[in-house]
Amino acid sequence: MKIIGTGKALPALRVSNDMLAEFLDTSDEWIRTRTGIKERRLLSDEDLFDLSRIAANEALIDAGISASDIDYMICSNVANNYVTPSLSCILQGLIHAECPCIDINGACSGFIYALDIAESFLKTKDDINNILIVCAEEPSRFTNWNERDTSVLFGDGAGAVVLTKGDDLLAMQLSSQSKVEPLYYQRNLEKTPYNKKPEGNAPLVMHGKDVYKLAVSSSVLDINSIFKSANISADDVDYFLLHQANIRIIDAIRQQLEQPEVKFPHNIENYGNTSSASIPILLDELHKSGKIEEGDVLLLSAFGAGFTTGACALRWSLS
Ligand code: ACO
Numbered sequence: 001m002k003i004i005g006t007g008k009a010l011p012a013l014r015v016s017n018d019m020l021a022e023f024l025d026t027s028d029e030w031i032r033t034r035t036g037i038k039e040r041r042l043l044s045d046e047d048l049f050d051l052s053r054i055a056a057n058e059a060l061i062d063a064g065i066s067a068s069d070i071d072y073m074i075c076s077n078v079a080n081n082y083v084t085p086s087l088s089c090i091l092q093g094l095i096h097a098e099c100p101c102i103d104i105n106g107a108c109s110g111f112i113y114a115l116d117i118a119e120s121f122l123k124t125k126d127d128i129n130n131i132l133i134v135c136a137e138e139p140s141r142f143t144n145w146n147e148r149d150t151s152v153l154f155g156d157g158a159g160a161v162v163l164t165k166g167d168d169l170l171a172m173q174l175s176s177q178s179k180v181e182p183l184y185y186q187r188n189l190e191k192t193p194y195n196k197k198p199e200g201n202a203p204l205v206m207h208g209k210d211v212y213k214l215a216v217s218s219s220v221l222d223i224n225s226i227f228k229s230a231n232i233s234a235d236d237v238d239y240f241l242l243h244q245a246n247i248r249i250i251d252a253i254r255q256q257l258e259q260p261e262v263k264f265p266h267n268i269e270n271y272g273n274t275s276s277a278s279i280p281i282l283l284d285e286l287h288k289s290g291k292i293e294e295g296d297v298l299l300l301s302a303f304g305a306g307f308t309t310g311a312c313a314l315r316w317s318l319s
Contacts, residue, residue, distance in 0.1 A: 001119045001131075002166025004318060005063025006284040009054035009158045010271065011041040017152070026148040036247025040155030040272030042140045048080050051158035052087060052136040053094040058284075059132065060095070063162035067097040070162075071128040072121055075103045076110030076135040076276040078305075079142055079185065091134060107183075108243050108304025109174075110276030111135045111159070112312055115300075116172050122165045134160040137275040142185045144203035153246075155272030159280025170297070170313040171230035173222045176306050182210040183305040215245060215303045216252045222311035223257065223301055230313045234259050236297055237313070239286065243302035244268040244278035253301075265291070275304065292316050 016039045017028035031037050043051075052075070060067060075088035082090065088101035106113035111133070118131045139154035188201040219242065227233055234257045242250050247268055254264050267282055274281060279300050286292045294317055301311040 001115070001122050001163045002168040002317065003161050003314070004164050005059040005061070005065075005162035006280065006287050007055040007058025007060070007062060007160040008281045008284040009051040009058070010281070011043045011046055011051065011156050013042050013044045014039050015042050020152055024148040024151065026152055031152050034246075034248070035153060036266070036268050037153065037272045038269045041157060043138050043156045048087070048136050048138045048156070048158070049090055049094060051156070052091045052134050055136065055158035055160040056091060056095050056132060056134050059160035059162045063130075065130060065162065067095045069130050070097045070099050070132045071130050072099050072118075073097060073101045073132045073134070074114045074117060075101070076106060076114050076133070077103055078105055078107055078137060078139070078275055080136075080138060087136060088134070097132070106276065106304065106308050106310070107306055108245065108273070108275045108278070109302040109306070109308040109310040110304070111279045112172075112300060112302050112310025113174060113308070115163075115312060116174060116310070118163050119169055119172065122163065129164055131163045132160065133163065133280070134158060135276040135280050137277045139204070139273065139275050142204050149208070150204045150206050153273050155274050157271055157274035157277045157281055159277040159284055161280055161283070166317070168314045168317055170232065170315060171226045172310075172312045173225045173229070174310045175218065175222065176308045179214070179307040182207045182214060182307065185305075212246070212249060214307055215249050216256070218303055218307070218309040219253050219301045219311070220256045222309050223253070223299060226299060226311050226313050232297065232313065237263065237299045238296040239292065239298050240264050241279050241282050241286075241298055241300045243304070244271065244282060245273045245303070276302070278302075294318065
C-alpha cells in the first residue's frame with residue numbers, strides 16, 4: 001500500500017476546559033496537567049455524516065482522484081445514530097462513490113486495523129486499486145456528561161486517507177485481548193416479549209489507570225515488534241504518530257523508547273481524544289503543513305477498547 005491523500009474534518013464548536021468547569025467539578029489545571037488537553041471540538045449543529053463527507057472529499061482532492069475511482073471503502077467508527085446501514089454505506093451516497101463498503105469497530109485502534117485490511121486487499125485483489133478509509137467518531141455521544149471522569153477526555157472528529165498499490169508499508173503489528181472491564185460502552189437493545197434478562201445501559205465506563213498502564217505497555221511492545229520485523233531501530237524513525245489519548249501516555253512511551261520530543265508530534269491539546277480519527281487527523285496536519293518529507297519513516301501506534309492495539313511503520317512517499 002501507499003497513502004496518496006489525506007483529509008480531516010472537525011466540528012466548528014471549540015469547548016475549552018474552563019467551559020466544562022462551568023458545569024462539571026473539574027478545572028483547566030486538572031485536565032491540562034493530567035491529559036495535556038486544552039480544548040476539544042464537539043458536534044453541535046453538524047453531524048458525523050458531514051464530518052465524514054468533508055474528510056473524505058479532502059482526501060480525494062489531495063489524492064487527485066474522484067469518488068468514482070474508489071474501489072473499496074472502509075469506515076472506522078465506534079457508534080453513530082445508525083446501527084445499520086453502515087456509516088460507509090451512508091457516506092458512499094454523500095460522496096457519490098460506487099464500491100463495496102464496510103464499517104469496522106476496532107475502537108481507538110481502528111485506523112491501523114483499517115490499514116491492515118486495505119493492505120491485504122491491495123495485495124491480493126486485482127480489481128482493487130484505490131481504497132478510501134474514513135475514521136469518524138463522536139465519542140461525545142457516549143460519555144456521561146454528568147460525570148467528569150470521561151467527558152473531559154474526548155473530542156469529535158474525522159480523518160481520512162486514500163490508499164493505492166505500493167510498497168510503503170514496512171511492518172504491521174496487531175493484537176487484541178478480551179478485556180471488557182477497563183473500557184466499555186453498553187447500550188440497550190429493543191425489548192422483546194421473550195427476552196426477560198436484565199440488561200445494562202452504561203455510558204462509557206473507563207478505569208483510567210488500567211487503560212493507562214495497558215496503553216503504555218502494549219504500545220511499547222508493538223513498537224518494539226515493528227522494529228524487529230521492519231529491521232529498523234527507534235533512531236531510524238522520523239516521526240512517531242501515536243494515538244492522541246493523553247500526553248502523559250505519549251510521553252511515557254517516548255521515554256521508554258529514549259527518543260526526543262520533536263519526534264512525537266501531537267494535537268491532543270486542540271482536539272482531545274478523537275478515538276480512531278486521532279492518527280489520521282494528525283497525519284493530515286503533518287502532511288499538509290509540509291512537516292513530513294518524502295522518504296520519512298513514520299511509526300503509527302494506537303490502543304483502545306477491546307483491548308485492541310495496532311502499530312505499523314511506513315515510508316512516506318506521495319509521488
Ligand atoms: N477533574 C478533576 N478531577 C478528576 C477528573 C476531572 N475531570 N476526573 C477524575 N478526577 C479525579 C478522580 O475522581 C480521582 O479523585 P480521588 O483521587 O479523590 O479518587 C482523581 O481525579 C484521579 O486522579 P489521578 O489518579 O491523578 O488520575 P490519573 O493520573 O490516573 O489520570 C486519567 C486520570 C487522565 C483518566 C488517566 O488515567 C488516563 O489518561 N487514562 C487513560 C485514558 C485513555 O487513554 N483512554 C483511552 C480511551 S480509548 C477508546 O477506545 C475510547
